[in-house]
Amino acid sequence: MQARFFPDAPLARDVAARFGTPCYVYDAAHLDRAADAVLSFAAPFGLTARFAAKANPNRAVLRRFAAKGLHFDASTTFEAERVIRAGVEPSRVQVTAQMLGEGIERLVAAGVRVTACSLAQLERIAALRPACGVGLRINPGAGSGANNRTQVAGRDASFGLWHEQVSDAAAIARRHGIAIRWAHHHVGSGGDPAKWAAIAATTLSFLDRLPDVDTVNLGGGFKVARIDGEKETDLAAAAAEAAGLLRAFAERTGRRLRLEVEPGTWLVANAGAIVARVVDVVSTGRDGHVFVKIDAGMAEILRPSLYGAQHPIGFAAADGARPLGAPQPLLVVGPCCESGDLLTPAPGDPEGLGHRTLPLPAPGDLCVIGGAGAYCAAMAARNYNSIPAAPEVMQAADGSLALVRRRQTFEDVFRDESC
Numbered sequence: 001m002q003a004r005f006f007p008d009a010p011l012a013r014d015v016a017a018r019f020g021t022p023c024y025v026y027d028a029a030h031l032d033r034a035a036d037a038v039l040s041f042a043a044p045f046g047l048t049a050r051f052a053a054k055a056n057p058n059r060a061v062l063r064r065f066a067a068k069g070l071h072f073d074a075s076t077t078f079e080a081e082r083v084i085r086a087g088v089e090p091s092r093v094q095v096t097a098q099m100l101g102e103g104i105e106r107l108v109a110a111g112v113r114v115t116a117c118s119l120a121q122l123e124r125i126a127a128l129r130p131a132c133g134v135g136l137r138i139n140p141g142a143g144s145g146a147n148n149r150t151q152v153a154g155r156d157a158s159f160g161l162w163h164e165q166v167s168d169a170a171a172i173a174r175r176h177g178i179a180i181r182w183a184h185h186h187v188g189s190g191g192d193p194a195k196w197a198a199i200a201a202t203t204l205s206f207l208d209r210l211p212d213v214d215t216v217n218l219g220g221g222f223k224v225a226r227i228d229g230e231k232e233t234d235l236a237a238a239a240a241e242a243a244g245l246l247r248a249f250a251e252r253t254g255r256r257l258r259l260e261v262e263p264g265t266w267l268v269a270n271a272g273a274i275v276a277r278v279v280d281v282v283s284t285g286r287d288g289h290v291f292v293k294i295d296a297g298m299a300e301i302l303r304p305s306l307y308g309a310q311h312p313i314g315f316a317a318a319d320g321a322r323p324l325g326a327p328q329p330l331l332v333v334g335p336c337c338e339s340g341d342l343l344t345p346a347p348g349d350p351e352g353l354g355h356r357t358l359p360l361p362a363p364g365d366l367c368v369i370g371g372a373g374a375y376c377a378a379m380a381a382r383n384y385n386s387i388p389a390a391p392e393v394m395q396a397a398d399g400s401l402a403l404v405r406r407r408q409t410f411e412d413v414f415r416d417e418s419c
């Protein structure tokens with residue numbers, strides 16, 4: 001299992017003193033280890049490992065992963081452009097998007113690979129005649145995610161081409177004289193590893209109708225354990241399952257498919273934390289609750305409010321002199337004017353309250369939220385309640401800290417208003 005980066009009290013105090021709170025902190029050594037693990041995903045006929053940039057598109061993360069040898073998946077043309085501007089060769093970037101937005105023609109001309117996610121997208125990309133051919137994201141008819149909101153395949157999901165239309169896609173490609181070179185699926189985030197393999201087998205079964213496919217991309221979705229009790233995907237076991245399927249496919253068809261995977265969460269989630277400060281402690285009486293209010297919430301980390309996601313939380317005395325109080329059941333909330341700005345929801349239930357038994361802090365003490373490297377800085381209710389976006393800091397292997405995104409100023413929040 002991956003180690004979890006969780007700043008101890010001295011590091012939390014150092015971050016707070018130098019960069020203020022709230023502040024994201026990433027551990028470079030953890031990112032490197034995670035990249036190495038994904039790059040050693042064993043594949044019988046070759047591997048391309050991509051980072052799903054949406055999980056954390058900070059330039060420092062992109063550059064680190066690019067130097068390691070990872071390729072990238074982008075969910076929008078903007079994201080693809082951002083990866084390229086971080087210095088990545090366009091041919092190492094793939095767009096798999098709900099919407100082919102601004103600049104797709106320029107990106108294709110530069111060598112970016114596009115995975116068509118519908119018949120209309122396929123028509124559009126085929127007409128651009130990309131030299132590398134085109135990919136096809138298939139909705140294989142079943143998905144697997146940690147919850148309904150992260151399950152992105154099956155009848156209830158709009159992502160990818162419905163599998164019954166694979167022959168229509170092949171006909172479009174033939175009409176344009178272009179090869180569908182890779183088949184792709186991404187069926188959900190944090191889903192059941194056993195289902196991942198079963199769905200992979202389904203996707204391979206469509207390839208008889210796609211004779212030019214030489215690569216299969218099985219997406220991301222590998223689970224991490226952010227908190228004790230959560231089960232992490234065993235990458236080696238997943239690789240062994242995929243390898244078995246690819247070998248069987250090769251024996252049956254003579255086609256030796258290259259494998260692609262594109263995790264986001266697995267590469268970054270447990271490499272990041274948020275350092276925040278306790279701003280208040282309030283109670284709703286004997287039969288009520290004790291709420292610890294901190295200065296980080298849905299404007300920095302939306303996952304608990306959105307999914308009932310569980311993140312490890314700890315407190316540290318501000319100065320080390322006055323100890324924290326005795327442990328007791330607490331609810332931790334953010335500063336936004338929403339009852340949903342709750343950092344301790346019941347597991348999987350954003351509406352429910354999930355008490356944590358933790359030492360009681362006082363205003364001014366520090367709070368650390370772990371598992372915050374993926375879909376936190378990248379996916380928050382940024383600027384809600386006019387809160388300036390928090391900075392991001394990278395800890396190098398020697399322990400030194402570098403600012404990799406400054407805190408927004410208050411003026412940044414409304415700078416673009418034109419009235």
Ligand SMILES: Cc1ncc(COP(=O)(O)O)c(C=O)c1O
Pocket residue numbers: 052055073075096186188189190219220221222262263264265266
């Ligand atoms: C197409 C695609 N690939 C990869 C991922 C990464 O998923 P995860 O962060 O669960 O690994 C996503 C996430 O939504 C995605 O949409």
